[in-house]
């Protein structure tokens with residue numbers, strides 16, 4: 001029998017893996033994926049929960065990957081290129097979030113509105129004929145529905161935009177802030193080809209660089225700039241909150257994967273065998289991660305100190321900390337390029353901070369820890385992207401844990417136009433610790449889960465006060 005063609009192979013795989021996901025959803029009384037508005041609330045984590053078994057998560061990932069390949073093959077190269085080049089999706093999403101269109105439609109009661117009602121809600125005012133165009137383009141992408149001509153209602157996606165401000169903020173960040181930055185990326189790459197400076201970016205050129213290359217106000221990173229632009233800062237913060245609470249949606253952000261990766265460190269013996277760990281979560285933003293860790297393993301954690309340079313975030317997060325966590329989780333403002341003020345913690349932890357900085361600055365972040373670390377006891381644990389090698393990608397594929405390669409490549413590209421930085425492969429991480437000089441012994445550098453989420457663990461074996 002001749003081998004089936006690639007498209008038949010993909011369709012067969014999609015059918016088999018879809019059946020696995022479907023059987024799991026049915027057996028667990030979970031709703032089947034739907035575009036209907038009530039799906040947004042019915043499935044709190046869609047389409048499969050983070051508690052699903054690994055084989056179901058793998059089947060889900062395989063459907064996404066194979067269905068996409070099938071779609072692209074069926075388009076053919078001409079339409080595929082056309083499809084990935086269109087700015088129209090971005091314009092529609094921009095209009096929805098900037099004009100707050102999802103919130104202009106009630107979620108309950110009479111949840112159908114006319115185009116003129118939607119147009120009347122817009123500020124700045126946009127004519128009805130343009131709103132109709134935009135909404136109809138969105139309807140074609142299944143964001144909103146048009147149950148009768150001229151009448152608009154929610155779909156699952158628009159209902160979610162109306163109910164999840166963090167999601168709306170993140171989408172707004174992508175289309176309002178990242179899209180213009182990506183457009184200016186080549187200008188920055190051509191102008192500063194060997195630079196490691198965080199302000200030599202498409203983001204700076206798009207949003208705050210005034211064209212005067214001697215103006216010191218232009219020489220600031222995205223993180224220095226955001227406090228000067230509260231609207232953008234709040235969209236960025238929304239995105240960070242979204243990532244912190246989306247386990248099950250994208251494996252690489254799952255808290256479980258992270259815990260699998262380094263829980264051993266908290267449980268490993270100390271001199272008394274029972275000592276609970278002190279952890280410093282550096283660049284920890286709102287501290288959702290620290291809070292979840294304290295809730296998940298309260299008996300292992302003595303204290304988690306969340307540090308961030310953004311004083312407003314630290315103050316907001318600290319004042320809204322649940323009472324039940326107040327003893328274990330504390331907050332302080334700290335610049336991670338300055339010497340670490342909390343001595344002798346078991347773990348100095350960074351999550352998604354290093355990939356925002358070039359090696360020149362990442363080395364400074366490691367050096368700033370040296371005076372605080374206790375020899376043979378303190379670890380630096382970095383939870384960040386570790387880009388798998390070609391062999392690892394092939395192994396993971398064979399293991400049934402396919403990697404979200406598009407997600408990995410997208411993140412690496414975004415690091416360039418936002419921060420003039422990169423995601424790192426294992427050899428890049430090892431080189432980084434070499435650049436930081438002796439004292440750190442890298443004990444682990446690999447992926448957790450199947451999507452590029454990595455863990456780098458280094459024990460401090462240098463002398464106290466080494467720098």
Ligand SMILES: C[S@@+](CC[C@H](N)C(=O)[O-])C[C@H]1O[C@@H](n2cnc3c(N)ncnc32)[C@H](O)[C@@H]1O
Pocket residue numbers: 223240243244282283284285286289307308309310334335336337350351352353356
């Ligand atoms: C990509 S976010 C990651 C946040 C958090 N660790 C997480 O996983 O959700 C990077 C964080 O680094 C913080 N940051 C940037 N520059 C910093 C600095 N110099 N010192 C301390 N924190 C900084 C930002 O404010 C932001 O909260």
